[in-house]
Amino acid sequence: MQHSDSELKEEKNITNKPAWLKKLSIVIPLYNEEENIEELHRRLTDVLPSLGLDYELIYVDDGSTDKTPLLLNTLSLSDPHVIVLILRRNFGQTAAFAAGFDLAQGDVIITMDGDLQNDPADIPKLLAHINDFDLVSGWRKERKDPYFSRRLPSMAANLLISRVTGVRLHDYGCSLKAYRREVIKSLRLYGEMHRFIPAVASWYGVSVTEVETTHHPRLRGKSKYGISRTVKVMLDLITVKFLQSFSTKPIQFFGPLGLGCGFIGFALSLYLTFRKLLFGESIGGRPLLLLSILLIIVGIQLIGMGLISEMLVRVYHESQRKPIYVIKEILGQKEK
Ligand code: UDP
Ligand code: MG
Helix, strand or coil, rough: CCCHHHHHHHCCCCCCCCCCEEEEEEEEEECCCCCCCHHHHHHHHHHHHHHHHHEEEEECCCCCCHHHHHHHHHHHHHHEEEEEEECCCCCCHHHHHHHHHHCCCEEEEEEECCCEEEEEEHHHHCCCCCCCCCEEEEEEECCCCCCCHHHHHHHHHHHHHHHCCCCCCCCCCCCCCEEEEHHHHCCCCCCHHHHHHHHHHHHCCCCCCECCCCCCCCCCCCCCCCCHHHHHHHHHHHHHHHHHHHHHCCCCHHHHHEEEEEEEEHHHHHHHHHHHHHHCCCCCCHHHHHHHHHHHHHHHHHHHHHHHHHHHHHHHHHHHHCCCCCCCCCCCCCCC
């Protein structure tokens, strides 16, 4: 990745560079990436100064136990664009992103991995779409990861996530993404949710697009994830779907299930009662009796859960003064 001097000075032409875009923040989580940091910084500084924008590079050290914090410290001393955040322990990639987001001051915030699998040269490509969309996601079309342990599960996950959340992306897992500031600032991330940001953001009415980006194999350092991530992603997906559809009306989710169970249970017990009263049959040993009792109890439980959740929703929104809507802008309001 050597560029001649004349190439370096030439401004990378971001088509469509919007007037509101003055400053970029790049947020990069790093967990034991000592072998990659210097090359990463070199590649970033190959691209960023030529964009003609002010920028800050936020490196988040996620509790590394190797020389990562030390190397980051050195970078921060030599390059004024660098901000280093050192977390007390390993909190996970999502938390590392969140920490970086809280600090970021850019109008557009770009996230990427710190293991050189994403290519900083793709940043102008993402920025080319940021005037038309609130969130631009990278798509590792030619992904360079092992097939069976990574790409296959990821393909299935992408299909599933797209279907379930209704936000269709080829590659939810790609860290290289560009967000407008307001998208990031209105989000709260939990667990391993960073991959679901496009889906969560869609609740806020955020527009999303994707562009093809290059992907490199991991040459140095170890991947921090294995196949076990699949289970976590599935559980997170259920959470996201639930929150997306029912977070302000949980009784609409639990209620129908509860009513359904309760009604079937009641109908079955009614049927058994008739058999007992009209035909004098003994019903005490019938499995159907157990089933009907089970269904009635589960039905009541589900409705109860729905009601408790309704109270939780109110506590959540009212204690934080969190509205159940998001305003884009207010027009024609008089100055007070
Ligand atoms: N990472 C992190 N905290 C963690 C795990 C990973 O900050 O607990 C960082 C890691 O250093 C890398 C990025 O997240 O910069 C992506 O991790 P990795 O390359 O291991 O994931 P993969 O590309 O294999 O999905
Ligand atoms: Mg990687």
